[in-house]
Amino acid sequence: MTTHSALAPLGLPKRLQETLEESSPPEAHCMAGWVLAQHTNRYDVCVTHGEAPYHCSIKATLKKAGITVLVGDVVWLDDMDTTNQTARIVGVWPRHSQLTRPKMANSTHVLVVCALTQPEFDSEQLNRYLIHAAIARLHVSIGFTKQDLQPNDALLKELTHLYADKLGYPVFSPLFDKAETYAPIAAACHGQVSVLAGLSGAGKSSLLNRLNPQLALEEGAVSHKLERGQHTTRHVALLTVAPGIIVADTPGFSRATFDEALPEAVEQAFTEFATYRAQCGFNNCTHVTEENCAVQAAAQLGNIAPERLAHYQRFMEEAVEGNRTRADISDKSEYGQKKVDKQGGKQAARVRLNENLRGQSRRQQRQAMSQHRNQPVEAMDEEDGEW
Numbered sequence: 001m002t003t004h005s006a007l008a009p010l011g012l013p014k015r016l017q018e019t020l021e022e023s024s025p026p027e028a029h030c031m032a033g034w035v036l037a038q039h040t041n042r043y044d045v046c047v048t049h050g051e052a053p054y055h056c057s058i059k060a061t062l063k064k065a066g067i068t069v070l071v072g073d074v075v076w077l078d079d080m081d082t083t084n085q086t087a088r089i090v091g092v093w094p095r096h097s098q099l100t101r102p103k104m105a106n107s108t109h110v111l112v113v114c115a116l117t118q119p120e121f122d123s124e125q126l127n128r129y130l131i132h133a134a135i136a137r138l139h140v141s142i143g144f145t146k147q148d149l150q151p152n153d154a155l156l157k158e159l160t161h162l163y164a165d166k167l168g169y170p171v172f173s174p175l176f177d178k179a180e181t182y183a184p185i186a187a188a189c190h191g192q193v194s195v196l197a198g199l200s201g202a203g204k205s206s207l208l209n210r211l212n213p214q215l216a217l218e219e220g221a222v223s224h225k226l227e228r229g230q231h232t233t234r235h236v237a238l239l240t241v242a243p244g245i246i247v248a249d250t251p252g253f254s255r256a257t258f259d260e261a262l263p264e265a266v267e268q269a270f271t272e273f274a275t276y277r278a279q280c281g282f283n284n285c286t287h288v289t290e291e292n293c294a295v296q297a298a299a300q301l302g303n304i305a306p307e308r309l310a311h312y313q314r315f316m317e318e319a320v321e322g323n324r325t326r327a328d329i330s331d332k333s334e335y336g337q338k339k340v341d342k343q344g345g346k347q348a349a350r351v352r353l354n355e356n357l358r359g360q361s362r363r364q365q366r367q368a369m370s371q372h373r374n375q376p377v378e379a380m381d382e383e384d385g386e387w
């Protein structure tokens with residue numbers, strides 16, 4: 001077994017270093033590394049904190065085994081070329097946590113960056129990020145940005161009351177021209193591997209530039225016509241913003257869905273339901289259409305935010321449908337996939353069905369028709385009307 005001291009040169013936060021499981025290298029000469037960024041089929045991997053990363057490919061056997069490598073993964077390297085700064089990834093350590101969107105491993109904290117204007121505030125999108133982080137069992141903070149562009153004290157006060165006072169999330173409202181308002185965010189991210197989540201144009205890159213102006217990240221304007229930001233960040237990348245502050249800058253995306261989440265995980269992530277779920281009329285109440293539902297009654301009385309319940313029901317619908325689709329595919333598939341070429345040389349995975357569930361291919365249909373033409377016509381059985 002390799003001890004955690006092997007991770008010390010990587011500069012991992014102490015909390016992550018202590019919770020990663022121990023793992024034996026595939027070969028004695030392999031070295032541990034930390035994936036900082038991904039560029040198509042190439043990975044930038046840190047071996048010693050503060051030094052230039054190695055540009056790595058993945059061993060073919062890992063690809064064949066279906067093992068993926070994500071930004072944030074701790075990996076094993078071999079074939080290390082110190083002259084050209086290249087190496088090969090030959091193994092992946094067990095993950096402490098994993099997010100599907102953005103694709104990220106071993107994060108410990110999510111900072112949801114949500115603009116109050118430009119683009120217009122979207123409470124459902126905020127709740128999608130929060131529930132995804134809760135399902136992954138990560139600490140979450142919320143940063144409400146752009147308050148100085150269009151001051152709306154009533155909206156900020158309402159959101160702070162709901163998310164900070166009632167739900168217990170740390171809430172920050174940094175002001176672009178006041179550097180001191182960013183200090184609490186830096187404190188929340190210290191000692192963590194933080195993921196920035198939010199729509200394009202919400203101010204993620206701007207926030208990082210305020211924390212460390214030397215980063216000089218590109219900042220995009222918001223389209224006034226579409227109310228959307230421009231994609232200035234195109235890849236997930238781990239950035240050392242300041243000593244002890246490691247942040248994953250991520251591309252913005254418009255919708256975080258729950259089609260891969262378990263319905264029960266979605267229900268548990270709405271922590272405000274805990275007080276009421278035991279009072280529901282059914283032990284397995286989903287709080288959607290059941291009668292005598294204490295959660296729905298609490299929402300009607302205002303004890304649970306009605307919009308949170310409405311969003312929960314929408315997320316549950318996605319999770320149930322996704323669960324049903326996975327079950328259907330599991331019943332029909334051979335637990336394998338067929339790679340098919342598509343236009344432009346790209347490949348896509350297609351589920352392979354069991355033999356007894358597959359229809360005839362065009363070739364099989366032509367062969368059957370050819371055999372049928374060469375067969376003599378037999379008399380019809382008058383009793384049952386079949387040939």
